Amino acid sequence: MSPAGHLGAPGTPAKSGDKRARVEPWNDPTAVPYVRLVDLRKSFSGHVAVDGLSLNIYRGEFFALLGPSGCGKTTLLRLLAGFETPDSGRIEIEGVDMAPVPPYRRPVNMMFQSYALFPHMTVEQNIAFGLKQDRVPRGEIATRVTEMLDLVRMAPLARRKPDQLSGGQQQRVALARALVKRPKLLLLDEPLAALDRKLREETQFELINIQEKVGITFVIVTHDQEEAMTVATRMAVMDHGRIRQLGTPSEVYEYPNSRHVAEFIGDVNLFEGQILEAGRDHVLVSAAGGARILVDRGVDAAVGATVWTAVRPEKLRITAEPPDGPATNCISGTVYDIGYLGDVSIYHVATPLGRVRATEANRLRLVERPISWDDKVWLSWSPNAGVVLLQ
Numbered sequence: 124m125s126p127a128g129h130l131g132a133p134g135t136p137a138k139s140g141d142k143r144a145r146v147e148p149w150n151d152p153t154a155v156p157y158v159r160l161v162d163l164r165k166s167f168s169g170h171v172a173v174d175g176l177s178l179n180i181y182r183g184e185f186f187a188l189l190g191p192s193g194c195g196k197t198t199l200l201r202l203l204a205g206f207e208t209p210d211s212g213r214i215e216i217e218g219v220d221m222a223p224v225p226p227y228r229r230p231v232n233m234m235f236q237s238y239a240l241f242p243h244m245t246v247e248q249n250i251a252f253g254l255k256q257d258r259v260p261r262g263e264i265a266t267r268v269t270e271m272l273d274l275v276r277m278a279p280l281a282r283r284k285p286d287q288l289s290g291g292q293q294q295r296v297a298l299a300r301a302l303v304k305r306p307k308l309l310l311l312d313e314p315l316a317a318l319d320r321k322l323r324e325e326t327q328f329e330l331i332n333i334q335e336k337v338g339i340t341f342v343i344v345t346h347d348q349e350e351a352m353t354v355a356t357r358m359a360v361m362d363h364g365r366i367r368q369l370g371t372p373s374e375v376y377e378y379p380n381s382r383h384v385a386e387f388i389g390d391v392n393l394f395e396g397q398i399l400e401a402g403r404d405h406v407l408v409s410a411a412g413g414a415r416i417l418v419d420r421g422v423d424a425a426v427g428a429t430v431w432t433a434v435r436p437e438k439l440r441i442t443a444e445p446p447d448g449p450a451t452n453c454i455s456g457t458v459y460d461i462g463y464l465g466d467v468s469i470y471h472v473a474t475p476l477g478r479v480r481a482t483e484a485n486r487l488r489l490v491e492r493p494i495s496w497d498d499k500v501w502l503s504w505s506p507n508a509g510v511v512l513l514q
């Protein structure tokens with residue numbers, strides 16, 4: 124398979140997250156990475172911001188860097204753009220070492236969180252600005268600006284100034300301005316941070332559509348895990364300048380490799396216990412209160428080892444009666460709190476394994492709910508719902 128080409132066919136409707144990842148160059152040993160970061164390090168006055176990080180990104184990916192504030196995401200983008208110089212390590216784009224290449228010569232453009240639109244210029248003048256500076260012929264500027272206005276659906280507002288636009292519209296102009304120069308790699312630093320939740324969600328799908336149409340490789344920085352899961356072909360969860368886990372959104376969500384990642388991506392219950400049986404295709408764990416936890420995937424750990432089983436709240440079934448069937452993966456407890464979120468309720472249950480959260484869709488109205496505060500309940504889950512974590 125060639126590493127070149129889009130991950131989604133141009134012009135096809137946006138599909139979120141993993142659906143676009145049917146073409147998976149990262150699983151193809153012959154695929155050549157488009158961006159290669161090798162043992163990259165960057166410190167600021169003794170503080171390590173990027174700590175020996177290596178990463179391959181493939182052409183046409185929508186790659187998300189995700190992590191808590193201060194974990195080094197923006198520094199990594201700035202290193203790629205050439206605004207910072209690494210202390211050591213190597214950055215290659217299309218096989219070319221970027222060390223001697225100044226920012227303005229890199230095939231990279233960066234879209235900032237603030238959008239930084241020129242307030243005295245109209246939408247089309249803002250988009251045309253970079254091309255004018257590069258002395259692109261007038262006719263070509265007009266064609267490319269029109270193309271971009273259509274792409275971001277801003278043609279009817281082309282003559283407006285930024286202060287006459289909504290946040291979402293300004294975001295689209297900033298995107299058009301970044302794309303009009305046809306970078307090979309677009310870096311987006313928290314591009315949707317200024318938008319309210321609903322607009323943010325809509326714009327995420329718009330970004331996916333646009334990225335698929337233009338076929339440019341996008342690297343987005345966000346601290347919002349839902350956003351990363353929605354837009355990304357793959358994501359890297361960072362912590363203290365390192366990558367803790369790299370994978371498609373569903374790999375990272377379903378199979379976190381540590382308690383740190385499990386807790387950072389979504390909500391999770393962690394049950395501590397000791398391995399009773401460690402088979403090739405299953406693990407049986409003994410936990411507090413005589414609970415037996417069965418997971419249908421093997422792990423690389425010995426009998427007796429302390430492990431944590433991670434189970435997402437939506438994977439737990441909560442019932443007022445003990446469920447039929449085997450006694451594994453079932454604990455009882457008492458409801459001490461119910462969080463009503465409209466679409467779902469979160470049941471907080473005190474159990475011998477600690478406080479456990481279970482999410483249920485609100486198919487019934489609140490008043491008709493069969494489980495209430497102080498009720499004795501049973502929580503159960505299937506062997507493929509949990510993941511055994513060693514750290």
Ligand code: ATP
Nearest residue numbers: 167171172190191192193194195196197198199346
């Ligand atoms: P946020 O989500 O808050 O933007 P981030 O993950 O993007 O965080 P960075 O901005 O990359 O984090 O910063 C990583 C670390 O490096 C932080 O501790 C930050 O204080 C430090 N840092 C970044 N830039 C500089 C600088 N120019 N001088 C000194 N320290 C810096």
